[in-house]
Amino acid sequence: ALKLRPDFPEAKENFYRVANWLVERWHFLMLNDHGRNHKYQLAIKKAVEGGCSSVLDIGTGTGILGMCAKMAGAAEVYACELSKTMYELACEVLSANGMADSIKIVHLKSLDMKIPKDIPNRVSLVVTETVDAGLFGEGIIETLIHAWKHLLLPPPNTQQPLSSPSQTGRVIPAGATVFGVAVQCREIRRQHRLCASSVGGLDLSAVGQIYSPVSCLADTEDSTEPYTTERLSRLRGGYIQLTQPFTALDIDFNNVQELEGLCSREMMQLRLCVTQEGVLDALAVWFQLHLDQDNHLSTGPQEDTCWEQAIYPIQSPFNTVKCGDEILVEVSCKDSYLRLCCAAIIRDGHTFRLYNATPKILNANPEAELCSALAGLQTNQEKPSCAFMLESAEIALLNNTAYHNSFQRAMSKLLVSLKSTRRSQQSDTELDPIYVLDVSEGFSVLSLIAISPGLVQAYSSVEKEHHQSMLRLLAKGNGVLESTLEFWLSHVEDDSAVLQRPATEKLWSAIILDCIETCGLIRQKLLEKATLARCLLEDGGQIFPERIVIHGMLVESDTLLRESAVQGTEPTLGFNIAPFINQFTVPVHVFLDLSTLECTHLSEAVELFALDLMNSTANYTDREVKVRVNTSGKVTAIAFWYQIHLDSEQSVSTFSEDSHWKQAAVVLQQPLTVSRGEWVKLSIQLHKSSISIIAVK
Numbered sequence: 001a002l003k004l005r006p007d008f009p010e011a012k013e014n015f016y017r018v019a020n021w022l023v024e025r026w027h028f029l030m031l032n033d034h035g036r037n038h039k040y041q042l043a044i045k046k047a048v049e050g051g052c053s054s055v056l057d058i059g060t061g062t063g064i065l066g067m068c069a070k071m072a073g074a075a076e077v078y079a080c081e082l083s084k085t086m087y088e089l090a091c092e093v094l095s096a097n098g099m100a101d102s103i104k105i106v107h108l109k110s111l112d113m114k115i116p117k118d119i120p121n122r123v124s125l126v127v128t129e130t131v132d133a134g135l136f137g138e139g140i141i142e143t144l145i146h147a148w149k150h151l152l153l154p155p156p157n158t159q160q161p162l163s164s165p166s167q168t169g170r171v172i173p174a175g176a177t178v179f180g181v182a183v184q185c186r187e188i189r190r191q192h193r194l195c196a197s198s199v200g201g202l203d204l205s206a207v208g209q210i211y212s213p214v215s216c217l218a219d220t221e222d223s224t225e226p227y228t229t230e231r232l233s234r235l236r237g238g239y240i241q242l243t244q245p246f247t248a249l250d251i252d253f254n255n256v257q258e259l260e261g262l263c264s265r266e267m268m269q270l271r272l273c274v275t276q277e278g279v280l281d282a283l284a285v286w287f288q289l290h291l292d293q294d295n296h297l298s299t300g301p302q303e304d305t306c307w308e309q310a311i312y313p314i315q316s317p318f319n320t321v322k323c324g325d326e327i328l329v330e331v332s333c334k335d336s337y338l339r340l341c342c343a344a345i346i347r348d349g350h351t352f353r354l355y356n357a358t359p360k361i362l363n364a365n366p367e368a369e370l371c372s373a374l375a376g377l378q379t380n381q382e383k384p385s386c387a388f389m390l391e392s393a394e395i396a397l398l399n400n401t402a403y404h405n406s407f408q409r410a411m412s413k414l415l416v417s418l419k420s421t422r423r424s425q426q427s428d429t430e431l432d433p434i435y436v437l438d439v440s441e442g443f444s445v446l447s448l449i450a451i452s453p454g455l456v457q458a459y460s461s462v463e464k465e466h467h468q469s470m471l472r473l474l475a476k477g478n479g480v481l482e483s484t485l486e487f488w489l490s491h492v493e494d495d496s497a498v499l500q501r502p503a504t505e506k507l508w509s510a511i512i513l514d515c516i517e518t519c520g521l522i523r524q525k526l527l528e529k530a531t532l533a534r535c536l537l538e539d540g541g542q543i544f545p546e547r548i549v550i551h552g553m554l555v556e557s558d559t560l561l562r563e564s565a566v567q568g569t570e571p572t573l574g575f576n577i578a579p580f581i582n583q584f585t586v587p588v589h590v591f592l593d594l595s596t597l598e599c600t601h602l603s604e605a606v607e608l609f610a611l612d613l614m615n616s617t618a619n620y621t622d623r624e625v626k627v628r629v630n631t632s633g634k635v636t637a638i639a640f641w642y643q644i645h646l647d648s649e650q651s652v653s654t655f656s657e658d659s660h661w662k663q664a665a666v667v668l669q670q671p672l673t674v675s676r677g678e679w680v681k682l683s684i685q686l687h688k689s690s691i692s693i694i695a696v697k
């Protein structure tokens with residue numbers, strides 16, 4: 001569609017979402033990492049010149065490693081790629097570099113490759129970089145075990161006289177060493193544990209512990225993943241190392257027995273000496289890829305590499321450590337994921353286990369669990385024995401106290417004015433209830449914050465059982481009559497009719513909309529929902545928020561450029577790859593943390609666009625803004641965020657210290673060289689919640 005009508009907005013917006021999905025963003029990072037490409041090239045060159053004459057590139061992506069092997073003089077080069085999009089892209093790249101006839105590429109997962117169907121014989125060299133931040137997440141263990149059994153010549157064995165490398169098999173990378181360190185980090189904590197005891201006047205202790213789906217407790221339901229990823233060097237507020245880095249695992253990719261033994265290997269226990277007192281928030285893990293004896297790639301936080309680290313959050317309330325303590329870490333490799341778990345803290349000879357005290361995580365059968373939790377409450381046990389799981393974005397939202405407190409002030413102001421209006425119009429006895437509807441996506445406590453006894457009938461659109469259980473527990477724990485909170489979705493026949501009258505002739509006094517995604521984009525169909533919501537408001541009723549103002553600034557950021565497109569042929573060893581992979585460049589970058597992104601501000605922050613949710617006629621789709629350059633440089637992107645106006649007095653910024661929202665940026669097609677004092681004209685268009693910006697001088 002885009003090729004036919006490049007300016008067709010729907011196709012444009014969908015293309016960006018599809019492009020993001022089709023081609024993972026790390027392809028750009030990887031291909032721009034000249035150091036990584038050069039080290040692979042050296043290792044491949046050495047192996048080929050040392051006699052490896054047949055090479056298989058597993059997970060070729062754009063084909064760059066296979067092309068290195070060909071250029072190094074390998075007689076036969078094969079490549080396989082499981083992603084159709086990447087396979088087709090690699091075919092274009094090979095022919096553009098004159099190697100379509102000399103490299104045979106197949107659209108297959110290596111595990112499905114057969115001899116002689118896909119490759120004529122076993123090869124003497126397998127090159128691959130099928131690794132993720134947690135090393136094993138792309139299945140490299142299974143891939144290499146299969147390769148040793150079915151695709152590679154046998155490894156050189158020491159007994160026989162030195163057999164020639166063309167008769168034996170080997171792998172690049174030859175192996176990896178995994179490192180870890182215990183860290184204190186507020187930014188990680190706020191995404192994986194409840195840090196606020198109360199928000200917006202609501203006491204949250206009634207729900208007990210809240211956990212994110214990242215857990216090392218392998219026996220919990222499979223909805224958990226063992227680790228998440230973060231770029232430690234870019235985390236807001238930084239992190240503190242509580243131990244020395246430790247070696248968690250050494251693995252030799254040229255030893256198939258070791259690879260097979262990995263998953264059946266006993267769990268390893270390490271005792272780490274605490275060298276710095278603090279809160280034990282997570283284990284951070286990275287690795288060194290040993291391409292060969294001389295070439296190593298590291299994904300460590302100290303390196304200037306572009307790679308993220310694997311983060312294993314500590315989901316336990318017992319987590320402060322003192323110098324002299326020891327942390328017991330268990331390393332295992334179940335279901336071929338590398339799992340690290342802080343099992344216990346050892347202090348003065350006593351072992352405090354972190355997890356057996358953690359109650360069973362409630363999601364499986366919330367009803368049954370709920371009554372046991374309520375039972376716990378009845379016997380005024382200080383901590384209910386339950387624990388709930390929320391997405392990390394939902395936990396980060398819940399920890400945003402400023403936002404909830406600001407919302408509570410705006411809501412109570414509205415209630416005061418509605419109450420006085422009712423008093424003047426109706427006699428005290430039959431005051432109409434104030435209907436409040438919260439249509440937030442995901443878990444939200446805003447409906448509860450809105451309830452003020454005797455007046456408000458609140459409806460929440462949360463639909464998941466355990467979300468409803470949590471709201472019921474919170475209502476009970478805050479002395480709110482359960483009957484004043486209802487779940488709206490049980491009243492409407494289908495989700496599309498969420499916005500409709502509360503009762504036949506009744507209207508809503510307040511409708512709470514969820515406007516900005518955690519990643520920093522405006523939610524799709526926001527304006528349509530606001531228009532519909534306005535029709536369902538009683539006089540004096542209010543939509544929260546009432547207005548959203550987009551702020552932005554001109555920035556120069558090579559980091560953003562490197563994440564968005566391959567910068568010419570230099571980083572890719574002179575191969576012509578950029579034009580092909582750059583077809584998948586998307587202009588809007590999300591999940592940015594503008595407070596830690598390496599970038600130079602070339603202008604002040606300016607107001608780019610305003611969205612009035614209470615008055616759609618005030619909305620425009622295009623706007624031109626002139627911005628004064630206050631620092632000379634190269635404008636490569638326009639960073640943007642939002643001021644969310646709950647009402648005329650209360651507003652919160654999505655680019656503030658306690659914001660759980662991330663920021664976003666529009667990366668320009670061509671960087672714009674500017675000097676101090678010049679003016680840049682920005683043409684901003686907002687269509688169907690997606691923003692585009694053109695900058696000219």
Ligand SMILES: CCc1ccncc1CNCCCCSC[C@H]1O[C@@H](n2ccc3c(N)ncnc32)[C@H](O)[C@@H]1O
Nearest residue numbers: 059061080081082083086109110130131132133143307
């Ligand atoms: C310092 C490296 C680093 C460190 C931390 N974070 C990221 C990186 C960078 N590496 C990321 C590669 C990650 C993706 S793997 C690259 C390509 O290979 C494909 N594939 C994967 C397995 C597989 C298979 N068995 N058979 C055929 N194809 C296969 C994927 O479809 C993908 O296109």
